[in-house]
Amino acid sequence: MKIAVDAMGGDFAPAVVIEAVATALKELPDVEILLVGNLPKIQYHLEKARLKESPRLSFVHAEEVVEMGEPSTNAVRSKKHSSITVCAELVKAGKADGIVSAGHTGAAVAATKVRLRMVPGVERPALAALLPAIGGKFILVDAGANTDCEPLNLAQFAVMGELYSKFFLGIENPRIGLLSVGGEDVKGNALTKETFKILSKMPINFIGNVEGHDLFNLGADVVVCDGFSGNVVLKSVESISHAIGYWLKEALMKNVFRKAGAVLAQNAFKELKNVSNYEEYGGAPLLGINGVCIIGHGASTAKAVVSAIRVADGFARNALPELISKRVAECGIATAAHIHETATETSAEK
Amino acid sequence: MKIAVDAMGGDFAPAVVIEAVATALKELPDVEILLVGNLPKIQYHLEKARLKESPRLSFVHAEEVVEMGEPSTNAVRSKKHSSITVCAELVKAGKADGIVSAGHTGAAVAATKVRLRMVPGVERPALAALLPAIGGKFILVDAGANTDCEPLNLAQFAVMGELYSKFFLGIENPRIGLLSVGGEDVKGNALTKETFKILSKMPINFIGNVEGHDLFNLGADVVVCDGFSGNVVLKSVESISHAIGYWLKEALMKNVFRKAGAVLAQNAFKELKNVSNYEEYGGAPLLGINGVCIIGHGASTAKAVVSAIRVADGFARNALPELISKRVAECGIATAAHIHETATETSAEK
Numbered sequence: 001m002k003i004a005v006d007a008m009g010g011d012f013a014p015a016v017v018i019e020a021v022a023t024a025l026k027e028l029p030d031v032e033i034l035l036v037g038n039l040p041k042i043q044y045h046l047e048k049a050r051l052k053e054s055p056r057l058s059f060v061h062a063e064e065v066v067e068m069g070e071p072s073t074n075a076v077r078s079k080k081h082s083s084i085t086v087c088a089e090l091v092k093a094g095k096a097d098g099i100v101s102a103g104h105t106g107a108a109v110a111a112t113k114v115r116l117r118m119v120p121g122v123e124r125p126a127l128a129a130l131l132p133a134i135g136g137k138f139i140l141v142d143a144g145a146n147t148d149c150e151p152l153n154l155a156q157f158a159v160m161g162e163l164y165s166k167f168f169l170g171i172e173n174p175r176i177g178l179l180s181v182g183g184e185d186v187k188g189n190a191l192t193k194e195t196f197k198i199l200s201k202m203p204i205n206f207i208g209n210v211e212g213h214d215l216f217n218l219g220a221d222v223v224v225c226d227g228f229s230g231n232v233v234l235k236s237v238e239s240i241s242h243a244i245g246y247w248l249k250e251a252l253m254k255n256v257f258r259k260a261g262a263v264l265a266q267n268a269f270k271e272l273k274n275v276s277n278y279e280e281y282g283g284a285p286l287l288g289i290n291g292v293c294i295i296g297h298g299a300s301t302a303k304a305v306v307s308a309i310r311v312a313d314g315f316a317r318n319a320l321p322e323l324i325s326k327r328v329a330e331c332g333i334a335t336a337a338h339i340h341e342t343a344t345e346t347s348a349e350k
Numbered sequence: 351m352k353i354a355v356d357a358m359g360g361d362f363a364p365a366v367v368i369e370a371v372a373t374a375l376k377e378l379p380d381v382e383i384l385l386v387g388n389l390p391k392i393q394y395h396l397e398k399a400r401l402k403e404s405p406r407l408s409f410v411h412a413e414e415v416v417e418m419g420e421p422s423t424n425a426v427r428s429k430k431h432s433s434i435t436v437c438a439e440l441v442k443a444g445k446a447d448g449i450v451s452a453g454h455t456g457a458a459v460a461a462t463k464v465r466l467r468m469v470p471g472v473e474r475p476a477l478a479a480l481l482p483a484i485g486g487k488f489i490l491v492d493a494g495a496n497t498d499c500e501p502l503n504l505a506q507f508a509v510m511g512e513l514y515s516k517f518f519l520g521i522e523n524p525r526i527g528l529l530s531v532g533g534e535d536v537k538g539n540a541l542t543k544e545t546f547k548i549l550s551k552m553p554i555n556f557i558g559n560v561e562g563h564d565l566f567n568l569g570a571d572v573v574v575c576d577g578f579s580g581n582v583v584l585k586s587v588e589s590i591s592h593a594i595g596y597w598l599k600e601a602l603m604k605n606v607f608r609k610a611g612a613v614l615a616q617n618a619f620k621e622l623k624n625v626s627n628y629e630e631y632g633g634a635p636l637l638g639i640n641g642v643c644i645i646g647h648g649a650s651t652a653k654a655v656v657s658a659i660r661v662a663d664g665f666a667r668n669a670l671p672e673l674i675s676k677r678v679a680e681c682g683i684a685t686a687a688h689i690h691e692t693a694t695e696t697s698a699e700k
Contacts (some may be wrong), residue, residue, distance in 0.1 A: 005585055061356075134593050147531060147539035181497060181581045189497035189578045212585025215591035228539045229582055231531040235562025236583045236589045243484050243566035247625050251618035261614030268601035268608045275597050 001030070001316045002308055004087040004096035007037025008065035009103020010305075011298045014042045017102070018049045020305030025054050027306065032056045032314050036083050036095050038063060039177025059141030062086040065103070068298065072106025076114045084108050088115035091291045098312035102283065102305060109145050109286060116291040119325040121334030124149070125288035126157040126227065127295065128164050129234055132275055133218040139165055140179075140215075140223050143284055144231035151194040153200065154178070154224050155333045160287035161222035162204055163323050168314060169221075177210030177220030179229060191226060199224070202331045245273070285315060286323060292316045351380070351666045353659050354437040354446035357387030358415035359453020360655075361648045364392045367452070368399045370655030375404050378657065381405045381663050384446055384572030386433050388413060401559070412436040415453070418648065418662055422456025425640070426464045434458050438465035441641045448662035452633065452655060453645030459495050459636060466641040469675040471684030474499070475638035476507040477645065478514050479584055482625055483568040489515055490529075490565075490573050493634055494581035501544040504528070504574050505552065505683045510637035511572035513673050518664060519571075527570030529579060541576060552681045595623070632657025635665060638674060642666045 005021055007014045014037055021033055035042075039061045051057070062083040066075050084103055088111040090096040101108050105127070113125060126142035141161040146153065158176050165174035178196055180188040188196065188209060199206045208334050210219045212233070225233070248269075252262040262269070282304050283296035292315040294308040328334045355371060356362045364387055370382055371532035373374065373564070385392075389411045412433040416425050425435050438461040440446040445569055452459050459475060493510040496503065508526050516523035528546055530538040538546065538559060549556045560569045562583070575583070598619075606651040612619070632654050633646035642665040644658040680685045 132593075134596050144531060147537075148691050179582060181494060181578055181603065187497075189576075191576075212582045212587075213589050215586055216589040225582075228531055228538075228542075229579055232529060232562045232579055232583055233586045236565055236587055237562075239563050239566040240587045240590060243482075244591065244622070248598075248618070248622050251621040252615055254618065254621075258615040258618045259507070261611040261616075264611030265602055265608040265615065266611075268598070268604065268611070271597050271601040271604075272594070 001097045002034060002312045003098045003100055003312045003316070004034045004036050004090045005231040005305075005309065006083045006087050006099070006101035006103055007035050007042055008062070008083040008299050009101040009294060012300070013102065013169045013347060014045050015049070016300065016302045017305055018042065018045050018051055019302040020309065021057070022049055022051050023302060024309045025056055028175070028310060031309060033309070034058050034060050034088070034090060036060045036062050036087050038065070038083070052056045060086060060090065065075070066107035068104055070104065070107070071143070072104065072110045075104070075107035075111040082107070082111075085111045085115065086290070088112050092116055097316035098292030098294070100283070100294045100296065100305065100308045100312050102300040104294050104306070105144060105336065108293060108295050111275070112286060112289045112293050116289050118288055119290045119321045121325050122156050122288040123335040124153050125286050126160055127230075127284045128161055129230070129284045131215070131237075133216045136218045137169065138215070138218060138221055138223060140225070140234060141287070142225065142227035142230050142232050143234050144227045145286065146227040148228070149191065149226040151191060151198055152333060152335065154191070154195040154226065155331070156288065156328055156335070157208070158199055158202070158204060158222065158224045158333055159327050159333070160324055161224060163320065163327060164287065165221050167320070168311070171221050173205045174221035175207045175223050176204050176222045176224060177207050177214070178211035179223050179233075180227035181211065182209060195224070198333065202333065204331065207321040225295060242279060274301055282311050285311065287320070290321050292320065351437055351447040351663045352382040352384060352445070353448045353662045353666070354384045354386050354410070354440045355452055355655075355659065356433045356437050356449070356451035356453055357385050358412070358433040359451040360646060360650050361663065362650070363452065364395050365399070366650065366652045367655055368392065368395050368401055369652040370659070371407070372399055372401050373652060373656045374659045375406055378660060378663060381659060383659070384440060386407050386410045386412050386437050386440070388415070410436060410440065416457035418454055420454065420457070421670070422454065422460045425454070425457035425461040432457070432461075435455050435461045438462050438641070442466055447640030447666035448644070449664050450633070450644045450646065450655065450658045451565070452648060452650040452658070455494060455645050458643060458645050462636060462639045462641060462643050466639050468638055469640045469671045471675050471678040472506050472638040473685040474503050474506070475636050475698050476510055477580075477634045478511055478637050479580070479634045481565070481587075483566045485568050487519065488565070488568060488571055488573060490575070490580050490584060491637070492575065492577035492580050492583050494577045495636065496577040498578070499541065499576040501541060501548055502683060502685065504541070504545040504576065505548045505681070506574065506638065506678055506685070508549055508552070508554060508556075508574045509681055510674055511574060513670065513677060514635065514637065515571050517668055517670070517673070518661070521571050523555045524571035525557045526554050526572045526574060527557050527564070529575035529583070530559035531561065532559060543576070548683065552680065552683065570577050632661050635661065636671070640671050642670065
């Protein structure tokens with residue numbers, strides 16, 4: 001499989017991306033990489049990383065990059081030669097089988113939606129974030145691709161999450177929960193109440209509403225929500241984890257006994273950091289678009305980018321987009337093609 | 351001030367509530383308490399806690415209690431003699447100045463909304479949760495009273511949060527942020543985009559959108575959101591905090607060095623637990639109703655209930671409901687009385 005890697009995306013790009021590519025070439029012998037970016041600008045980093053020539057590595061020039069503060073639509077409007085847009089075009093032209101980018105999430109959504117379109121039957125894409133819980137991991141979908149959703153969108157997200165969980169985490173019959181504010185089906189907002197009805201009728205393992213409380217106890221294997229709630233949850237959880245780390249450090253530095261204790265137990269703190277460091281988990285697949293695209297956290301490390309390349313390779317091999325299209329039809333929740341085309345156009349114009 | 355305390359509300363009621371009342375009578379010499387509950391049923395606990403007779407303590411019998419699994423509206427329909435409804439009636443009759451309950455949140459909202467009505471100019475009540483952040487505390491409002499909101503509701507919540515922050519946390523010019531998915535004003539969902547416009551025009555210290563990332567760094571003193579998002583954030587954050595505690599314990603128990611380290615640093619872990627234990631913070635005021643009502647976390651300890659009684663006393667002394675009504679008018683966002691009456695009726699009928 002050939003993976004187009006956005007050299008310019010991420011807070012520590014291009015350095016960590018190039019470092020990741022060097023590692024991926026060693027660790028993933030079946031993967032070919034197309035490194036996409038402004039070649040003159042990354043030359044220094046290529047040399048510094050001593051990225052060796054490889055028959056499995058090629059370079060594609062992209063003049064621009066969509067910077068983090070820019071509107072998402074710049075990827076398809078004013079910056080048509082940006083690295084993420086070039087990545088999407090490589091997939092469209094059949095020159096690459098998947099994309100990895102740790103850059104502007106909205107730009108990646110816009111570029112892939114417009115260039116690659118949606119898989120038949122799906123109206124909107126969703127970001128699927130993999131999160132740690134006591135006893136396992138769970139998928140939060142949509143973690144931020146769509147701020148306003150309809151019930152049918154959420155039903156389609158449920159299918160995407162189900163397939164991700166099944167084929168890539170190996171969960172046989174994933175428990176699918178709907179993020180809400182109370183366990184009973186009468187609780188929730190207008191969106192979740194309607195979505196509850198649709199999910200109940202689908203041939204999936206729908207376990208009902210799950211509350212915020214249930215998330216990190218592995219209350220469900222797949223948690224379905226609109227992208228506003230999902231993004232807010234994801235980022236709030238990162239924020240409190242960071243704060244807890246800060247408070248712990250502060251408390252441990254208060255006197256000499258605690259400091260000694262902290263030294264003795266230092267590996268425990270490292271382990272804790274690894275468990276809760278979901279930035280390391282290799283990025284969130286953007287599901288529902290007609291192609292494979294893995295979006296890394298802005299603060300992705302090289303390890304995270306390597307992991308994202310591995311996931312992109314796996315998704316491409318298993319033809320996840322086709323699986324999604326088939327399963328959405330099977331569940332009776334496919335969106336008619338004309339609606340889907342219109343919706344895509346409208347969103348791209350925003 | 352006389353505070354009606356719901357003896358039956360909370361996972362550990364009536365025991366912890368009675369324990370809390372005993373402490374409050376000692377610690378808060380100016381507070382009178384009306385303990386409301388099923389008197390025969392709580393007799394044993396009263397004796398066990400050796401709750402002494404006091405001229406500042408009286409008892410009010412309430413036959414029933416709205417259990418956690420029941421619909422909220424039972425408080426105003428099938429269980430009109432429930433402890434929370436009796437509390438609301440005591441305030442309505444001028445026999446109490448405020449309510450404290452760690453019971454069913456929805457039932458407390460329904461009982462107070464219907465019995466006490468809203469303050470003039472406010473359409474819906476909001477739960478204001480006080481949360482810890484690096485360097486201080488912030489208020490999340492609405493933390494769960496309303497699952498579906500209009501922009502004007504959020505603007506009114508902003509005012510409630512502002513007054514809470516100003517008069518009870520002593521923040522002079524509280525920074526008010528709108529919970530959203532991106533810092534720029536163009537980002538968010540339909541609700542936040544409209545709300546942004548209203549907040550921008552109000553004579554408050556509106557600092558724009560705040561993301562989940564900003565919350566626990568004290569990105570704002572007051573974070574405004576709809577009750578669905580707020581509740582989901584609140585509970586997800588509790589859930590991850592619990593999971594982090596679990597992982598830390600697990601990591602510390604792995605070998606003898608770590609165990610020794612954990613013993614040396616044990617007070618640090620206790621301190622950490624105290625900081626992040628917002629269950630202890632004494633409950634969330636239900637703002638916007640025409641009366642004072644503090645709702646405790648279901649898992650409230652006696653300490654938390656004492657703290658809630660202290661807050662209720664403070665709110666009643668400062669006549670917070672009147673302050674809210676005045677400030678909403680001042681900000682030009684008062685809801686017309688007829689809308690407010692209709693909305694209240696409708697909600698109660700749900």
